[in-house]
Amino acid sequence: MTKAAPSEPHEGVGVAALRRLAGFSRTLRDNGFRVGLAETRDALSILASPAAARPSALRPTLRALFCATRSDWERFDEIFDAYWQGRGMRRVRALSGTPTESRTSLRRLAEAGEQLQPRGLPDHAEHRSGSVADHSAAKHDRRQGASRAESLEATDLRHIVDPADIARVHALAARLARAMRARLVRREQVRRRGRRIDLRRTIHRNISHGGTPVDLAWRRRKIKPLRLVVLLDASGSMSLYTAFFVRFLHGVVDAFREAETFVFHTRLAHVSASLRDRDVARAVDRLSLMAQGIGGGTRIGESLATFNRWHARRTVNSRTAIMIISDGYDTGEPIQLAAEMRRLRRRCRRIIWLNPLIGWRDYSPQARGMQAALPYIDLFAPAHNLESLGALEPYLARI
């Protein structure tokens, strides 16, 4: 298809323009756009075409070409203006985290974390209720400031658990995932017995019988793997466990083909994308930075409401298990939590609530939030150490 583009795309395009375009591709790549050689080449052929005669047409053209997701789509204009019109160049440099700048790597990660915040649905939510937008923008800034300051002085979360434990958590998450998949993934196969006759194969097999279907081939429906959605409470009261569970989340995203992960405290953040980073340490760092520094209360009900409203339609279906990892200390209204739990329960297959406090001696779920949520939970289990997580394996395999 790019074959069809003119063979000498940069004919008639000046060297300066070429260089500017290459720079633009690089800027986009630095900002997380998936821009490859093919896109740059296509952009060149656009520059050489009559469309480039009118600069006003260039922006929508390049946007359609370079964007691949909605978040790209929403950020494109800003980056385009900054690059081609020189406005806000500093902003773009800051976003891209140019390595020549004398910053500590942690600080850059903190910013990368900010940048990787989900841009899609939650933003949308804010647009809808105009008054909330300003408020949340202010909050956003405040948090950016906070995480910067803290990332410089806070201890590295990687060292809270020692390396051997890290390896064990990963192995465990992978094992849990495998246990579920081994039971649930079965490709559709031609079988001796099944629900439907596979006509294509039956005919093939029976040509030698003169077309009389002596030897039947059957098909069986493919059983799709379970989808897992994990909601991790990263509030102050959970801080001892956050590092541990962030690792666990990474293992889950790694091992499951269909897994989505969210972190919540006073609001909900979709973190699957940040966790898909191949560099484990970087992904965990980034997420830990996003998750920490929230000493405030937890609004489980509100976070679940955000989830139900903006993410559930996309991530939850009838073969989804939802895993909530939280101590159940909710500063919001228990009534709202109960209502959102009920709504969630209707949509998914199972709700598993892992509560690190269960491991404590003499614990009983007294917190009002926990009380409100209990009726909708299929499995209420401890999760304070590796053994307790390991004990989940047989249950997960049965779902």
Place this chain on the structure above:
Amino acid sequence: MNLTREQISDRLAEVGYVADRDLATALWLMAFLKRPLLLEGEAGVGKTEVAKALAAVHKAELIRLQCYEGLDQNAALYEWNYQRQLLAIKAREGTGENADAIEEHIFSERYLLERPLLAAIRRPTPPVLLVDEVDRADEEFEAFLLELLSDFQVSIPELGTINAISIPRVVLTSNGTRELSDALRRRCLYHYIDFPDVDREARIILARLPDIDTTLALQVARLVAAIRKEDLQKVPGVAETLDWAATLAGMDIHELGGEPERVHETLICVLKTHEDRARLTREVTDRLLGRVA
């Protein structure tokens, strides 16, 4: 021959699709780079309509492939005509032909049933291929689609490789029920369709319902825009707006201001869940109506 962007805009308007400039650009780019176009947006913003309009613009055939969970190559690409094959085998039973010859005969073009994807690459003039809701199909199918979209050839084990006679214009739509692979996204041009603004929605109503009053069209568009800002479970799409406008026009209403009762009654055209219906009480409707009419 490629149309210019202005021509595309004009022709879209002629066929009754009110497009914004960016969409016309994306459609032009599609033809210029010969790349598929991936459309995303909320349900009901008119993604599928784009493909229909594109087919009308180019006076091309529209071939539609609706994706669903479990869609496989048999349903998407080709299938053998088993009944005819069985008959052919029976008919030749007595002639003493050997099995190999029969096999060769029954796995020839005559017994091949085209499904949308195969049909799309075997038309003498390039059709528009709409792969609707590609996010509903499985990952395996997505990978297969990617292969087809880059090479435009398919191999059928019994027949060999079939090359494209013409390259179709491909439009993919996605509702985001599943994250699409990076590879597929990179293969495609991207356009995000948002709900139309009041002005454009009013023009859409006027284009689709030519007999309607301009005032009514504008009021309905404004009211729907206000309803979309309410906290609803299912946000009404353009199709719902059109239904509602048609209903109101059919009730011989020319101006919403004097008809709060009937506006409230006909809200069933745009609100499709019980909870949404309960949320928009008479008071809320009146308040919204007061703002727009």
